[in-house]
Each structure stands twice: as C-alpha cells, then as structure tokens.
Ligand SMILES: NC(=O)C1=CN([C@@H]2O[C@H](COP(=O)(O)OP(=O)(O)OC[C@H]3O[C@@H](n4cnc5c(N)ncnc54)[C@H](O)[C@@H]3O)[C@@H](O)[C@H]2O)C=CC1
Ligand SMILES: O=c1[nH]c(=O)c2[nH+]cn([C@@H]3O[C@H](COP(=O)(O)O)[C@@H](O)[C@H]3O)c2[nH]1
C-alpha cells in the first residue's frame with residue numbers, strides 16, 4: 294500500500310519566527326552571514342564558504358559570467374547555467390576566473406603609425422578615452438606609449454598626425470610590473486597623480502591597465518569572494534548525461550564548485566555522476582547534488598558523496614512541475630525534514646553536509662525563515678532575474694519596466710540542445726513557464742536591503758551567526774486568519790507602499 298505522510302506540505306508563508314532575548318551586543322553590525330558551501334568534519338571549517346548565504350540559480354535567465362562577477366563581488370556565488378554547450382559554458386567560467394578586480398585588459402589599442410583620426414574614431418566607437426599604443430596594436434603587444442584626451446588639441450592638431458608624434462612615450466610613462474597588488478598599484482596612481490597605470494612584464498609587453506576609479510569600486514566590495522589566486526569564486530551547473538566531457542572542461546577552466554542540476558536528485562544518474570567525479574578527481578572537485586525533498590533523498594546523496602545537497606521540487610516561481618508531474622513538496626516541509634536528516638547525519642558521522650534551499654522565495658523574510666529552518670544557503674532565480682546584472686532583456690510593459698525570466702524546463706531554455714547536441718526535436722511536455730518579473734535595479738542595492746532585514750530579524754532572535762540561528766530559532770505555524778492579521782488590515786492604505794517587498 295502507498296505510504297502517506299502524516300503532515301501536510303507546508304510553505305514559508307505558513308510560518309513566523311518568535312523573538313528570543315536580544316542582548317545589547319546583538320546588533321546587525323555584529324552579525325555574520327558567512328556560510329559553508331561544502332561538507333566538512335566536526336571541529337573543522339568548510340574549505341569553501343560564502344560571505345553571504347546567497348546563490349544565483351542555475352538558469353539561462355539568471356546566471357551568466359556577468360551575474361557571477363557581481364555575485365562574487367557581493368560575497369555570494371553564481372552557478373553558471375549548464376543548459377548550453379560545454380564550450381560556451383567554459384568561456385563563461387573563464388571570463389569570471391580571469392576577471393581581475395581592478396585590473397582590466399586594455400580595450401582600446403592602436404600602433405604608433407595610426408593617426409589622430411584613428412584615435413578619434415576609436416574613442417567615438419568605444420566611449421573610452423585612454424588608448425594603449427603598442428607595437429602591434431593589440432592589448433598584449435609591446436607598450437610604446439599611451440594616448441589620452443590631454444595629448445591632443447582638436448582645434449589645432451592635424452588629423453593625419455601620427456600617434457608617435459603626440460602620445461606620451463614609454464620613456465615618460467609610470468608603469469607597474471605584473472604581479473603588483475592592487476593596493477600598490479593604487480599607491481603609484483596617487484603618488485604620481487595618474488588616472489591610469491599600465492601593468493607590463495619584463496619584456497615591456499602590456500598586460501593590464503589599472504584605472505583610478507576602478508580601485509575605488511574594488512574598495513566598495515569588502516565582502517568579495519576570492520580564491521587563493523585572488524580570482525572570483527564561481528560555480529557551474531552540470532547534468533547527468535555529458536559529465537565525462539563537461540566536468541573535465543569546467544575543471545580545466547578553473548571552476549570552484551559544481552552542482553548537478555535536476556528537478557529530482559534521488560536517482561542512480563546522480564550517484565553515477567558523483568562517483569565519476571570521485572574516481573577521477575578524489576575529493577578535490579566539489580559537487581553538490583539535488584534536488585531532494587526528504588530524508589531518504591538526502592541520505593542517498595550523502596552516501597553517494599555529495600558535497601552539498603539542494604532542496605526543493607516544484608516550489609520555484611516559474612515551476613509547473615507539480616502541475617505537470619504531480620511530484621513535489623511544500624518548500625518549508627521539505628527543508629525542515631532535510632535539515633533534521635542533515636543534523637542526524639552529522640551526529641552519527643561527524644560530517645556536516647550543507648543544504649541549500651532552492652526556489653520559492655517570495656518575500657525577503659522567507660530567506661530568513663529558510664535559514665532558521667536549517668538551510669545553510671539559499672538559491673534564488675526570480676529574485677536575481679529582476680536586476681541589471683541578469684542576462685535577460687529589460688522591457689517596458691505598460692508603464693512598468695520588466696525583465697524576462699524563463700524556466701529551465703521551458704521550451705525556450707531547452708531549445709539549445711536541438712542546435713548544440715543534435716538532441717530530440719522537441720519537448721514532450723514543459724515543466725516551466727516563460728515570464729516577466731518587475732525590474733528592480735541593481736543587485737548591490739537590493740542585496741544590501743535584503744541583508745539588513747535578515748540581520749535585523751536574526752538580532753530579534755538573539756543570533757549572531759547562521760549556525761547560532763539554526764540552534765536558537767523558534768518558529769510557529771500560523772493559521773489562515775492570523776495571516777490576514779500579518780498584513781495591513783482594517784485601514785485604507787494610501788498607496789501601495791506596504792504591499793511590496
Ligand atoms: N527544482 C525544481 O523543482 C525543478 C527544476 N527543473 C529544472 O529544469 C531543468 C531540467 O530538469 P530535469 O527535467 O529534472 O532534468 P534531468 O536531466 O535531471 O532529468 C530529465 C529526465 O532524464 C532522465 N535522465 C537523467 N540522466 C539520464 C541519463 N544519463 N540517461 C538517461 N536518462 C537520464 C531523468 O531520470 C529524467 O527522467 C533543470 O535545470 C532543473 O533544475 C525542472 C523541474 C523542477
Ligand atoms: O518546476 C520547475 N520547472 C522548471 O522548468 C524550472 N526551472 C528552474 N526551476 C527551479 O526554480 C528555481 C528558482 O525558483 P525561484 O524563481 O522561485 O527562485 C531554480 O533554482 C530551479 O530549481 C524550475 N522548476
């Protein structure tokens with residue numbers, strides 16, 4: 294006979310936190326949101342951690358290299374979508390790993406034989422006014438000089454004048470040597486009142502330019518998530534089919550962590566995928582599995598060797614899996630169950646496996662609830678899709694700006710296979726929708742707002758860290774009538790300021 298769960302499937306909306314004692318030292322400035330990404334032994338710390346417990350979803354409409362850089366700058370992590378060819382995904386991972394905060398590869402380059410006219414053309418085309426003059430006109434050629442707007446006078450100078458006659462020649466340039474730290478580069482910039490510092494090697498070849506303004510931006514990212522080489526940390530989604538090809542290519546590109554991307558992680562496909570990674574790379578390559586929604590699924594992936602386990606089936610904003618396939622579980626119930634299994638597993642084995650709550654976050658406080666319920670970090674799609682940094686188009690619909698957001702199980706996302714892998718012609722059925730989300734501005738500003746709410750609630754609950762919050766949080770189920778009490782009620786609200794996030 295079928296087995297019935299005694300409890301109904303519950304969602305975040307059905308829970309609230311009960312405050313604990315807030316001591317005087319329990320202030321938002323003292324709260325840390327650092328969280329483990331991969332498993333670790335009792336008494337040790339996780340070898341890979343995030344500074345804020347946020348991951349952007351493994352989706353075409355959310356996580357490309359641009360989002361990944363922005364996320365790492367804020368202290369979180371992106372998993373670059375796997376629903377693209379191995380080659381394209383590798384290019385994205387490399388772009389993140391090669392992104393040197395503050396060090397930029399010169400975008401405008403000419404040779405000394407080009408003319409003032411060429412300078413003006415390039416400036417017009419790119420919008421940049423600093424031009425590197427190299428022997429071969431490439432961004433890595435031998436550096437012979439620099440041209441900026443201060444080097445010519447349009448009212449007087451002949452447009453056919455060669456650059457060699459008006460550039461600041463190499464002999465008069467202040468340069469940094471490759472390997473210099475950003476802060477030393479900045480000292481040179483200040484000491485010599487420069488706007489731009491070229492970074493060269495022993496053979497005078499150009500590697501980077503450091504601009505005064507970029508250094509300031511770098512200082513704005515105190516939380517940024519860097520690896521041992523000071524490159525941004527980045528993850529990537531993989532699947533249970535082409536892993537023998539995809540995983541080595543991603544590892545070669547320098548990816549920091551992988552995640553098997555599937556609606557259903559309780560499968561021999563995932564076991565085989567993880568086992569391939571362990572056989573090939575031992576513990577060195579980190580891989581998460583999922584998604585699961587109960588203890589059995591968790592234990593299966595824990596035994597298979599997953600470094601973290603992702604929780605959630607059908608709760609995403611664009612998901613129609615529950616309607617299409619009839620599988621899934623309320624996200625809160627799934628998380629509570631898996632967190633209990635994780636804790637039990639930790640007690641029995643001394644191995645702590647982080648869990649990630651994936652999908653279904655509607656309000657900022659849902660993130661806080663997910664953390665309270667035992668999640669180590671939170672994966673979101675809709676939340677991030679709304680920002681400037683997401684890869685999709687921004688459009689005006691009626692009077693509002695929106696951004697496109699489509700599900701990975703939609704025809705739109707799955708189409709890539711038709712062209713790149715020669716896969717099946719079409720989908721039997723779709724498991725997600727193509728949609729718009731309201732445009733919300735920049736990632737940085739929105740995250741700051743969300744984080745301040747989370748920290749404030751954690752203080753109300755007497756917790757200075759996520760692990761303390763896991764121990765101390767007290768939650769209550771709410772009735773449908775108290776749900777009404779929770780919003781503005783029995784008043785006429787003047788505008789809609791109270792109804793949004
Ligand atoms: N979190 C969620 O609730 C959901 C997420 N999604 C997203 O949609 C995308 C597609 O998800 P899925 O359809 O679950 O993809 P999937 O590739 O994991 O599974 C699709 C089907 O292929 C089978 N399969 C997997 N590996 C195989 C192999 N090596 N050989 C033969 N058959 C194999 C699976 O059993 C399943 O029937 C993912 O990005 C996923 O995250 C889709 C639905 C729900
Ligand atoms: O049922 C589904 N059909 C789909 O086609 C689909 N695509 C993505 N996802 C999952 O949704 C998560 C993002 O959810 P949110 O937008 O709510 O943050 C993601 O992180 C995924 O887990 C899907 N679920």
Ligand SMILES: [K+]
Nearest residue numbers: 557558559560
């Ligand atoms: K299954």
